[in-house]
Amino acid sequence: MTELSKTGAAVGEPTSSPESAPDAFLAVRDLKVHFPTDDGLVKSVDGLSFQVEKGKTLCIVGESGSGKSVTSLAIMGLHRLGARGKNVQMSGEIWLGGKELVNADPDEVRRLRGREMAMIFQDPLSAMHPYYTIGNQIVEAYRVHHDVNKKTARKRAIEMLDRVGIPEPDKRVDGYPHEFSGGMRQRAMIAMALVNNPELLIADEPTTALDVTVQAQILDLIRDLQKEFGSAVVLITHDLGVVAEIADDVLVMYGGRCVERGSVDDVFERPQHPYTWGLLGSMPRIDRETSDRLIPVKGQPPSLINVPSGCAFHPRCPYADIPKGDVTRTVRPELQPVGSGHFSACHLSPEDRTRIWTEEIAPKL
Amino acid sequence: MSETKKTDEAKTDAAPVATDEREVLLKVEGLKKHFPIRKGVLQRQVGAVKAVDGIDFEVRKGETLGVVGESGCGKSTMGRVITRLQDPTGGSIHFEGQDITRLSTAGMRPLRRDIQMIFQDPYGSLNPRHTIGSIVSAPFRLQGVEPEGGVKKEVQRLLELVGLSPEHYNRYPHEFSGGQRQRIGIARALALKPKLVVADEPVSALDVSIQAQVVNLMDDLQSELGLTYVIIAHDLSVVRHVSDRIAVMYLGKIVELSDRTSLYEAPMHPYTKALMSAVPVPDPKRRGAKSERILLKGDVPSPISPPSGCRFHTRCWKATEICRTTEPALVELKPGQQVACHHPENFEDQAPQDTVLLTVAKEAAELVADEVLAESAATSAALKAEAASEETPASADAEDDRQESTDK
Numbered sequence A: 001m002t003e004l005s006k007t008g009a010a011v012g013e014p015t016s017s018p019e020s021a022p023d024a025f026l027a028v029r030d031l032k033v034h035f036p037t038d039d040g041l042v043k044s045v046d047g048l049s050f051q052v053e054k055g056k057t058l059c060i061v062g063e064s065g066s067g068k069s070v071t072s073l074a075i076m077g078l079h080r081l082g083a084r085g086k087n088v089q090m091s092g093e094i095w096l097g098g099k100e101l102v103n104a105d106p107d108e109v110r111r112l113r114g115r116e117m118a119m120i121f122q123d124p125l126s127a128m129h130p131y132y133t134i135g136n137q138i139v140e141a142y143r144v145h146h147d148v149n150k151k152t153a154r155k156r157a158i159e160m161l162d163r164v165g166i167p168e169p170d171k172r173v174d175g176y177p178h179e180f181s182g183g184m185r186q187r188a189m190i191a192m193a194l195v196n197n198p199e200l201l202i203a204d205e206p207t208t209a210l211d212v213t214v215q216a217q218i219l220d221l222i223r224d225l226q227k228e229f230g231s232a233v234v235l236i237t238h239d240l241g242v243v244a245e246i247a248d249d250v251l252v253m254y255g256g257r258c259v260e261r262g263s264v265d266d267v268f269e270r271p272q273h274p275y276t277w278g279l280l281g282s283m284p285r286i287d288r289e290t291s292d293r294l295i296p297v298k299g300q301p302p303s304l305i306n307v308p309s310g311c312a313f314h315p316r317c318p319y320a321d322i323p324k325g326d327v328t329r330t331v332r333p334e335l336q337p338v339g340s341g342h343f344s345a346c347h348l349s350p351e352d353r354t355r356i357w358t359e360e361i362a363p364k365l
Numbered sequence B: 001m002s003e004t005k006k007t008d009e010a011k012t013d014a015a016p017v018a019t020d021e022r023e024v025l026l027k028v029e030g031l032k033k034h035f036p037i038r039k040g041v042l043q044r045q046v047g048a049v050k051a052v053d054g055i056d057f058e059v060r061k062g063e064t065l066g067v068v069g070e071s072g073c074g075k076s077t078m079g080r081v082i083t084r085l086q087d088p089t090g091g092s093i094h095f096e097g098q099d100i101t102r103l104s105t106a107g108m109r110p111l112r113r114d115i116q117m118i119f120q121d122p123y124g125s126l127n128p129r130h131t132i133g134s135i136v137s138a139p140f141r142l143q144g145v146e147p148e149g150g151v152k153k154e155v156q157r158l159l160e161l162v163g164l165s166p167e168h169y170n171r172y173p174h175e176f177s178g179g180q181r182q183r184i185g186i187a188r189a190l191a192l193k194p195k196l197v198v199a200d201e202p203v204s205a206l207d208v209s210i211q212a213q214v215v216n217l218m219d220d221l222q223s224e225l226g227l228t229y230v231i232i233a234h235d236l237s238v239v240r241h242v243s244d245r246i247a248v249m250y251l252g253k254i255v256e257l258s259d260r261t262s263l264y265e266a267p268m269h270p271y272t273k274a275l276m277s278a279v280p281v282p283d284p285k286r287r288g289a290k291s292e293r294i295l296l297k298g299d300v301p302s303p304i305s306p307p308s309g310c311r312f313h314t315r316c317w318k319a320t321e322i323c324r325t326t327e328p329a330l331v332e333l334k335p336g337q338q339v340a341c342h343h344p345e346n347f348e349d350q351a352p353q354d355t356v357l358l359t360v361a362k363e364a365a366e367l368v369a370d371e372v373l374a375e376s377a378a379t380s381a382a383l384k385a386e387a388a389s390e391e392t393p394a395s396a397d398a399e400d401d402r403q404e405s406t407d408k
Helices: A002-012 A068-076 A083-087 A106-112 A134-145 A150-163 A182-194 A212-229 A240-246 A264-269 A274-282 A350-364 B002-010 B014-021 B075-082 B105-113 B132-143 B151-161 B166-170 B178-190 B208-225 B236-242 B260-265 B270-277 B284-292 B321-325 B359-366 B370-389 B393-407
Strands: A026-037 A040-052 A057-061 A089-096 A117-120 A200-204 A232-237 A249-254 A257-263 A336-339 A342-344 B024-039 B044-060 B064-068 B090-095 B115-118 B196-200 B228-232 B245-250 B253-259 B331-334 B337-339
Touching (some): A068 A117, A134 A150, A134 A182, A150 A182, A182 A212, A212 A232, A249 A274, B024 B075, B044 B090, B044 B253, B132 B151, B151 B178
Parallel strands (some): A057 A249, B064 B228
Antiparallel strands (some): A257 A342, B024 B090
């Protein structure tokens, strides 16, 4: 795994701007997050490694229950809070700007949270406190990390609201979350997340609850802000359209593990895992007349308590019988490099994969 | 559905003609649904949320009508009103020629066999205390229908039809995943062999891979059972995939109603154009083409006091004085493409004398790339020249209609 992580540095190789050296700002190594329950151990994340550099965007895609959100909460150190904290088993390493977080003192993580790393949640209505004004909540987030008086903090809050495109920020700063529309609320939450200029921004399905027109606005905003602040962005989504729009690198998760990782061009142009093919095939597309039928992934997502043996995807994989013997059912595939900075965890031979992709999958998309 | 798709592929222009010949199953005229806002001790009505505010359309037998729009545009209310789950405030609904606008609950009951609904939330629409068997057999119980071979056998057949196992008969909803629950909802809707199925966001709560399974299932069932669908969705890619004709709604009105190919290839209403340009395309190579995107300014206005004239004029980059004062009627500009706009895209300008942009439009235009503006100006100029050289009957009609709407 460590070996892989090292080679994994290539994943973040700059695709657009050549001047930023690969100095992985966020590095996750062999992260495991397990929850013991009455029904058994839920292995939400089971050995995940990736890294993101400043100024780059990594998109994590996968079905619900594939461990995307658990990963983001683990990075933020939010699993260890409150009653939930007693009930989680975490191992592995999370490095943020040279500091390790999994085994760090909770107080230290708290100092980093909000200042070095911030998060945007899917549903801004439940992520914000209904009882306090938007302004108050942003001011609080700012004053936790900065020793300033209320007046200065309020000025900063108005400045941030203005920056994220909220009209009349000096008036809206005193509004309550319910007085904002969905898109405006999401902007306010982005303002709150960015008020301390964090270097890592994690966005968990930031646009899923929004209309397409608003989604386009928010994605544009995230992209602009990233350019301006140079932060690293981890964006979690299930929408491959959003991924193609905003990602530099893509990580495809299935059953708590990474099944494919690579640059956005690699994953869309030369995907190397049958699950990625399935995702691409099941999406209706607006830009072209699709063939009569979509090609869905058959079956249901796996249970994280009884993850299928061998390759977790084998019960749903149409190509599970191609590799000789019952290797797909007994041996768990590890991530293998399949190109420069492109990794896939699949038992199919590279020749088979290339053949299936170019002959069977790509023409139907 | 696959039937019509084939005709679509064969000849784009032939599609609307082919659908025109089909019998009209549902006809909606001037449909309105206003929700009163009451205040004070006496609960006096102080206003109304105009969720649906005068819409007309027809659904023909065997076709799929897609309804798209942003949240709050009234598409779900429309679905609930045409199935008479809610009473309309005005207008009329005809099903198979029968006026069902004011039918009582009892009067509607026999029709419930023919009109069914599939709901968005597969978690909220199944009673957690009932088994799958009793959920799917409820329509038989309520309608007093005794299917051939008994209810249980029929329910098991339905479960198989939607891709579940007959052994699931005695299980409870919580034992199923989202996709499976949606299948149960579909089985229930199909139990009485309805003629019209109204599906409100049938796949939006599901993962992409499962979404594709359900879309394919609905497609198969349509060709197998000859169903007619009204599919309400906010996902334009899904709607493109499933629909024969598509209605685009904005603030309680239909702004464009068109067959699929024309709508996606040459949308006429600026709102449709903006809506479609905003859909992210799963192709990283297209990212450079970002300039095609039209960002809309601000949010959808409140349906309590919708803007005067054209409701889109507050966010439209082409809005002029006439848009503020006169409401454009939904007219058929091209065969099979109805649009409510004074200055449509990809077509001759309907109000060429009005050229001064509103101040809001100038602001909105700043968000639209110059290429888009130039391109749309070029197409409308070309079309105008073309129309001038040969005055086609269709555009003459449209001209009359426009005159009428201006007179109003």
